[in-house]
Amino acid sequence: MEHRVRAKELLNRVTSPQEAASLVEDGMSLGIGTGDSIACPKTFFTALAQQAKGRLRVKLFTGGPVPHEVDGLMVEADAYERRFGQFSNAWLRDAANERRFPLLDTRTGTLPHQVRDGRFGRIDIALIEAAAITEAGYIVPTTSLLDAPSYAVLAEKVIVEINPQVPPEIEGIHDVYIPEVAPHRKPIPLEKPGDRIGTPYIPVNPERIAAIIESSLPDNPPPRAATDQNSQKIAHHLLEFFSNEVKRGRLPPNLLPLQFGVGAIPDAFAAELAKSSFTDIEFFTGTFGDGGLDLIDAGKAKALSTASLYLSQEGFQRLYRDLPRYKRYIVIRPVVLADCPELVARVGLIAMNSGIEVDIYGHVNSTHIQGSRIVSGIGGSCDFMWNAFLSVVLLSSTARRGAISCIVPMVTHVDHPEHAVDVIVTEQGLADLRGLAPVERARTIIANCAHPDYKPLLSQYLEEAINSRGGHEPHMLEKAFSFHLRFAETGSMKP
C-alpha cells in the first residue's frame, strides 16, 4: 500500500474493509462508478453486504454495470432502500421486476447532474476503486470513471479501495473534467474525441478521504463474447452502408467518431472494421470491449474516448501488458462527458445501439419485455441517439429461435421514438429511414429488416391499418400488440 498511497499523511486512513463498511449508516446514500468487476469497490461491498443484513438499507447511485459482488450481495442482504441508475446483474433485475425496492432506471449521463442539483438529497459516501493516491492526495482510478468523479467531489466522505491487480501504469489514461451545474455551466472545451481537457486524477479534498482499503477479491472480467453469424451479417451490412455514404460524399473518408456498446454485434463490427480500408477512426463512446483493442492493434484507431473499459480477462491482460502504447490512444472520461449531448452533437457521432424490438415505424424498445419486465437500463443510449449525426439501431430480426419477431407492429415500450432513429440494421438487411415519412419507413423496414417468416404478417398489419384506419402513422390499436399477445399465449409470434 505504501507504493500506491503516495500521500504519506493518508496512510493512517488505511483500514480493514469491515471498519470501512461500518462507516455506512442506515438510510445513507452511496455513489459508485463501476466498470463491472474491475473498477468496482467490490471488497468494500462484500463487507458491507455482510454487515447490512437485517441492520441497514442504503440508496445506491451508479452509472455503470455493477457486478454481483455489489448488486447480487446487496440484493441478497435486502440492503437497498432504493437503487438509482444502471444495472447488469440478474439478481438486481429480478428484484426490480418483483419491485422488492424501487429501481430508478436513469440516463447515465444525466444522473450525476441530477444528484448534484440536490433533487435526490445529498451523497453521504462515494466509493472509488483506485490504482493509487497521488502525493497531493488525489485519486487515480482504475479502468473506469463513469460517475465516480461526480460523486467523489460531492460526497461528504470518500472511501478508496486500492486494487493492486491494476498496474500503476494505468495513471495518465484518465481525463477528469466535471462541468459546472447550470446555470453556471460553461462551454465544454472538448472538440475531438482524443482531446484532454482535465486532470489525470479525481481532485478530491484529501480530508474527505475517510478510509482506504485494499482490494482482496480477484478481478473477474467476463469471457469475450462469442461472435455469431447474425452479428457478422449485421456488421457487414453496416460497413457496406458506411462505404457507400463515403462514396456519396455524405461521410468523411475516415467516417465520423463511432459509438457502440459491448457484445457480439459490436465485436463483429470491430472485426469488420479492422479488415476494412478505413483508417484514423475515432471513437467517442460510453464503454468498449476487446474489439477496441483489436482496432488499435490493427492500426485503425486514432483515438478512443470512453467512460469505462469492458474487456475480457484476456483483454485486460493485453491492455496491462502494453499500457504505455494503449494509453496513447485511450482516454477514460467521466460519463457526464462521454454521454454528453453537447459533445455528441459537436463531434458528429455515429451512434450504434441495440434494441429488444423495433416497430414498423422505427420506434425502439431497448429495455422492457412485453412492456413490463425490465431487462436492461436505458444507459446513455438516448443521449447518443438523439444527438448523433447518424443514429443506427442494430438487432437480430428474430429471437428465441424464430419464435419472436424483433420487428413488430408496435413496440410495447418506447425508449427511442422514431425521431431518434436514422438507420435500422438486422441480419436481413439495412433500412435507411432518413427522409422517409412513416408509411414509407414501415414498408422499408418490413422489406429490408424483417425476417421472411414475419414479412407477410407485418405487411398485412400495415396495409389493413392504412385501409381501415388511415392517418399519418396508421395503427389498429386492437391489433397493435397481436404479435406479443400471441407469443404470451402460444409461445410463438407465428400464427
Add this chain to the structure above:
Amino acid sequence: MEHRVRAKELLNRVTSPQEAASLVEDGMSLGIGTGDSIACPKTFFTALAQQAKGRLRVKLFTGGPVPHEVDGLMVEADAYERRFGQFSNAWLRDAANERRFPLLDTRTGTLPHQVRDGRFGRIDIALIEAAAITEAGYIVPTTSLLDAPSYAVLAEKVIVEINPQVPPEIEGIHDVYIPEVAPHRKPIPLEKPGDRIGTPYIPVNPERIAAIIESSLPDNPPPRAATDQNSQKIAHHLLEFFSNEVKRGRLPPNLLPLQFGVGAIPDAFAAELAKSSFTDIEFFTGTFGDGGLDLIDAGKAKALSTASLYLSQEGFQRLYRDLPRYKRYIVIRPVVLADCPELVARVGLIAMNSGIEVDIYGHVNSTHIQGSRIVSGIGGSCDFMWNAFLSVVLLSSTARRGAISCIVPMVTHVDHPEHAVDVIVTEQGLADLRGLAPVERARTIIANCAHPDYKPLLSQYLEEAINSRGGHEPHMLEKAFSFHLRFAETGSMKP
C-alpha cells in the same frame, strides 16, 4: 423599396411575385423559416401556388408554423412533392393524414443541420421575409429567424420578400449565429439567454439574391388565445411548485431560464408570473406569445431569447409601438440555437411543454391521436425536454367535455418517454416524478393529475396489471388501449 433595400446595386433584382415565382422549377427544394403569418414570404407563395397548379411540385423545408398562404394554398394546388418540418395549418394536417404526399415531421432544431449535411439533397431556393437589406447586401429578417438563416446560407438562390408592414426599427433584434457542421463544430459561445454572439443580419452573399419582391398581403396574426379556468389552475399549481422549489433551495430565487410555447396555458402562466414576486426572469424558448410582452411590461423579464414571435394582432402593435424598449429584452435567434441541446443544458432550462395525453408511467404523446392521426409536429419539444434541468408537461386532465381522459393506461404514441419527464401538471394538481420508480410514478400521477371520473378506472388498471402481470412497469397489453378503444366505439372513455 429604396428605403428598405439599402444595397443600391441590388435594386435591379426587385421584381414581381410572379417573376420571382417563375424561378421555381418542378422538383426543386425550397427552404423557409416562418413565424406564421408574419415573417413568412406569403406574397411569393401565393404567386407560386397559382403557377404551380398542375405544373410543378416542390419539396418544402421549414421549422416554423406555416400559414394558410403557404401550406393551405400549396396543398390546394397539389404542389408538394414532399414536405419536411413543422406545420400548423389544418389543410396540411388533413393532407398528411390522408398521405396525399409524404410529410416528414422533424425536430425543428435538427432539420437545418440535417439539410446541411446533404442527406436530403441540396436546397435550391431559400425564401426570406425581410425588413431590409443592408448596405452590404445582408438580409435583416422580420419577427422570426427559425431555420431561415440555415437555408439562406445554403441555398443556390435566395428570394427576399420585403414586408413594409414591419417597422425598420426591428433591425438589431436578431442574433444570427450558425454552428459549423460536425465534425468541425466548435463550442457555441453562448452562456446566458440574453447573450449576443452573432450578427444582426443574415450574412448571405448578395450575388445569390436572385429576386426581391414586396409583400402585398396584409399580415394576419391570430387573435390572442382566450384564457380558461383549467389553464389558470395549471398555472397556479406550477407557480406554487416553483415557489416551493426556491424555498427548498433547489431553484435560484429568479428561477432558471424558462421555455414555453404559445396558447392558453402559457398565457395563463405568464399572467401568474407577472403577478408573482419573481423578478429578473430569463426565457430561452422557441417562440413566445403576448404573455412574453406582458412580462416585460410587468418588469419581470431580464431577457427573452426566442426563434420567433407568435404574437396577436394587438401584440404586434404593442411591439411595433415600442420597439426600442422591447429590443433591450428580446433576442431572436436561429432555431438551431434556440432548440440546441448544448445550450438548453448549459442555461439549465425549465422546459414546459404540452401533450395530448400522458400515461400512468409518464410517457407523453404530443402528436398523434389514437396513435394514427397527426395533429401537430414534434417541434423542438424533445430537445427541450431531454436536456432541461426540469422538464414539465402541462395539459388538462380531460378533453371533449370529459369524454376523453388525457391520463391513460398507455399512450398510443410516444414522443417523450418517461426519462424525459420530471413533472406533470393538470388542473387537478401536480405530480413531481423525480426520484420515483414506475409504479410510484403511476400512483402519483393517478392521485394528483387524473380527473376524479377516471381515477378509479386508472387505479383498477394499475393494480390489476401489478397483480396479474407484475414487472418493473406492469402493463396488460390486451387492455393497455382499452380507454381508446372504448372511445372509438362509444364516443367516451367512460364505461
